[in-house]
Amino acid sequence: MTDIRQRLGLDAGAPPLVALHGIDKVFPGVIANKNVSLEVFPGEIHALLGENGAGKSTLMNVLTGIYQPEAGEIHVGGYARVFTAPQDAIAAGIGMVHQHFKLVKAFTVAENVHLGWADTPARIHRSVLEQRTADLSHKLGLAVDPGATVDDLSTGEQQRVEILRVLSRDAKVLILDEPTAVLTPAEAQELFVALRAFVARGNAVIFISHKLDEVLEIADRITILRQGRKVATEWAEACTERSLAQKMVGREIVLSDMRTRTEGVAGPGAPVLTLDGVTLKGRLTDVSLQLRAGEILGVAGVAGNGQRELCQVLTGLATPDKGRVLLDGDDIAPLGPRKVAALGVGHIPEDRLGSGLAPALSVTDNTVLREYRQPPVSRGPWYMPRAARALAEKIAAIAEVMVPDFAMPVRNLSGGNQQRLVARREMRIASRVLVAAYPSRGLDVGAINTMMRYFTELRDQGVAVVLVSEELEELLNLSDRIAVMFHGQIMGVVEGEQADIDEIGLMMGGQRGPQAEVAA
Amino acid sequence: MRLKLQRLHSAPPWKAFAARVLSVLLALAVTALMMAMAGIDPIDLAAQVLSATFGSSFGLEDLGLLFSPLLFTGLAVAVGLRIGAWNIGAEGQFNIGALCAAGIALFVPGPDWALLPAMIAAGALGGALWILVPTLARAYADVSELITTLLLNFVALLLVYYVATGPWLDPSGRALATTARLPVRLPEVWGIVHWGLPIALGLAVVLAVIFSVTRWGYEVRMAGSNAGSARYAGMPVRRHLIAVMLLSGALAGLGGVMEVAGTVGRLQGGISNNYGYLGIMVAVLARAAPLGVIASAFLMAVILNGGIVMQTQGLTTNTVLAMTGLILLFAAIGDELAHYRLRRLEGRN
Incomplete structure (x- = not known):
């Protein structure tokens, strides 16, 4: 992995955008993360892969200041930082789009983008907010209709609003938690295009998933977690679905045809x-x-x-x-x-x-x-x-x-x-x-x-x-x-x-x- | 080595109970501190309160008279909480219960043995009717019962004031603001303690049995905890909600019957004496468990009785309100804190 900087066209000494070193996080009776380290460089889409309960979400909640780790350090741009609240992480340029969207459904897109944002003008006016949203949408390459009510949007569009909201806070690192779970295949492809454009500007994406095929498709590097521990970080092209699945569950899984009946069992009847x-x-x-x-x-x-x-x-x-x-x-x-x-x-x-x-x-x-x-x-x-x-x-x-x-x-x-x-x-x-x-x-x-x-x-x-x-x-x-x-x-x-x-x-x-x- | 706080998913029962006890003690301690700062010796006062309450049969009888209405209103609120409804209107239903019972006693002729059951039935029915509109609004239009039941309290309170000082005023002219003495009284069981107390205790036991070992109790528990899963299993959630809320109103109404027919003997304004509101406290302290209500209602009765002693020491009754408020505050804090435990961490550095 020594060639990561070289491959991404970075200087030899360039620090990662964010790095986690030796993170431990314990819940009552459960070790959620144990000595997990992770480096994410500008220009990369980094997938975080693991079964449910492997500690992916916990690790990201540590990175975004929702949880405080029992041990370990967070580095942003080479400097150690302590996030005591999600606002700290946002200020440091780390934004997360959760699996369940945190949008106010009765509000318009523009209102949602400006909600709880220090840059929102003190005197708000509908047309001002919508103009600002349209500008942001244009600048960040995420097409949204600023005047539309969120409730009327499709899930894919709502997700775009969420991403716009995060990116408008000058996020350099975008964390997406299972983003394709709610999308059609076509919408997922659109999302992937937007993500590639985002990292091409020197940013990074952390992509949480348990779907092997899409991780192989979108990610540059893949970090696999199992039972709270890091198993490996690999280049995506060095992996196959089979090798990833094996690392994820610690044993080989077989995608199999379960249609075949055991002998003596009749097929579909009346x-x-x-x-x-x-x-x-x-x-x-x-x-x-x-x-x-x-x-x-x-x-x-x-x-x-x-x-x-x-x-x-x-x-x-x-x-x-x-x-x-x-x-x-x-x-x-x-x-x-x-x-x-x-x-x-x-x-x-x-x-x-x-x-x-x-x-x-x-x-x-x-x-x-x-x-x-x-x-x-x-x-x-x-x-x-x-x-x-x-x-x-x-x-x-x-x-x-x-x-x-x-x-x-x-x-x-x-x-x-x-x-x-x-x-x-x-x-x-x-x-x-x-x-x-x-x-x-x-x-x-x-x-x-x-x-x-x-x-x-x-x-x-x-x-x-x-x-x-x-x-x-x-x-x-x-x-x-x-x-x-x-x-x-x-x-x-x-x-x-x-x-x-x-x-x-x-x-x-x-x-x-x-x-x-x-x-x- | 360092210490660390951990949040648990659910509070273990012994901890929740300990938190309750501790919250009461803390509230007493804060009250004592305030007394001391006001120049009153809290230990001396406490001794007076305790001896006045428990030191004589008079004190114990007074305690019994306070215990009974608190049981009724506490049970009323607790029953509502079983299905997730906040009956803030026990105060009003209590008043209406008293009004209906007094009406029967004053204006319906008949022998005692027939009148008493009629008064009890009328009071329970009146309490249930008083919560009927909030119940239907909640069941069919999802209108919060918190506001509607609360507002009806004022209507009920003023209605009783009006009736007792107006159309039903004692015609003999001897009483200024009450009806005449009711011709029918609830018999006493011990000293001045009337049948209201044993009836209330019996109801608490019956309710405890209903909620733990009947199918209806199981369905109410399910509907109160998660209406979604109750509906999924095909339980008549709305019907249960209506039944439970009406039962809650009826219990509060019964409290009013016992008060007017047992303790006071006449209908007068303010007969509810805040029992309805204190019932909320009783139910919350008991975590809505009918048997728990017995303990918390007893505690509240002791505090109320203490308030009467304090009045003789020149303290206002508001001291008691402040104290009950403190208990509730500490209980709420304790509920939250019971979710935490201290753990020793072996330090690595």
């Missing part, structure tokens, strides 16, 4: 659940789908194109304005979520902490959520705490989750363990259908593999599984068929085996696929 011209005002338009027993139906699409509503309709949480939802021939649309669940429809919801679990309640309370109405947890009007505890222990054991204390709030469990509990809880009731929305979101590779194993297990038992995901790879590995959603419509359904990524990408962008007319 239709179980049928959507017939389902319309939900403004959210879903004339959606028709057929689910067969023992198949996994993947649902692809950029988040926010009706997947949430589709899941709600499938599980009884929403009643369609038009159309029918047939489970084994009976219309379940008006039944409501409890009765639909009782008929054998399980649901792993997309927002685990928003609806799948009550974070502040105990592990027991959360684990029995689907079976509290029936014996042994309930006897008549009585709720039996001891029986509930026993059931929770049973489910936790099947889910292979170590629970130190069943009375503790479920939020104290890691995201992966929470998801396993939810998944196992739902699998117990999913005798006919399991609807899983983004089940691997926020999980590490190991936990994702477990989750996928669960789904194939259910499939082989003859349950129809709906897998909504934004990870195409996951969908391609698992799905017998893939439906693509755009603006609340099904753009097409393709056979998993013959699925072509480019074709799916086009449908995700709103182009109708070859089988778009296929109704149930």
